């Protein structure tokens with residue numbers, strides 16, 4: 001099985017055996033805005049993985065390929081509907097790859113596949129009701145309910161563009177005060193520098209630990225905004241574990257503790273855990289491998 005995660009800056013790929021054990025993995029950089037050439041990119045990545053495998057004496061035949069991409073994805077049709085950064089629209093990715101690779105192909109969404117990996121291999125093992133929220137350049141989400149990753153329409157999980165501060169900072173989507181314009185790692189770094197300070201969200205998180213009042217105000221504003229969007233989702237879905245991922249999760253307890261405190265307060269019960277996702281930036285590629293396994297089942 002090959003699992004490939006085509007991200008905005010890197011293509012991560014893994015080759016696994018039919019039980020899902022990783023045989024080898026590789027990371028390469030993503031060409032700028034590949035657009036429909038993502039098909040060639042995936043085909044070349046698969047060939048490269050197989051070449052590396054044979055060089056290392058790994059035997060076997062490729063059973064299936066799973067590919068995950070960011071943006072809007074329709075898993076039912078295997079269509080990569082839209083990605084601003086990677087430059088495609090309504091690309092029938094699964095069909096194009098099937099034509100080229102001659103094995104079953106699954107196409108998924110990077111964050112939903114990441115949650116699938118966390119459920120089977122990571123921080124949500126054995127927990128059928130979980131919400132995964134990566135906080136990085138942007139903010140997305142994936143919901144596991146009753147042991148299934150929810151994929152309604154291509155817009156599923158797009159919590160980053162829920163408006164939390166109508167007069168807030170402008171977002172990449174052109175509107176003001178979207179959650180990701182207030183609480184993503186990138187926007188927190190911008191807000192920090194906007195106060196004349198140096199550094200990024202990581203610098204900011206250290207200033208929070210040191211009790212810097214400007215830092216504390218920014219940080220708690222972001223936590224409150226996150227909870228305003230996340231709490232109703234957890235309430236509706238009966239979420240037991242909130243998995244926080246992305247660059248901001250690396251700040252650890254300085255983020256997770258106030259997040260849990262505000263979330264418990266908002267939900268009115270304490271049967272929710274807030275924890276860091278376990279698989280880091282490998283989650284997408286591992287999830288892609290799981291999708292490939294499902295494609296052959």
Ligand SMILES: [Zn+2]
Nearest residue numbers: 161171173178
């Ligand atoms: Zn937005």
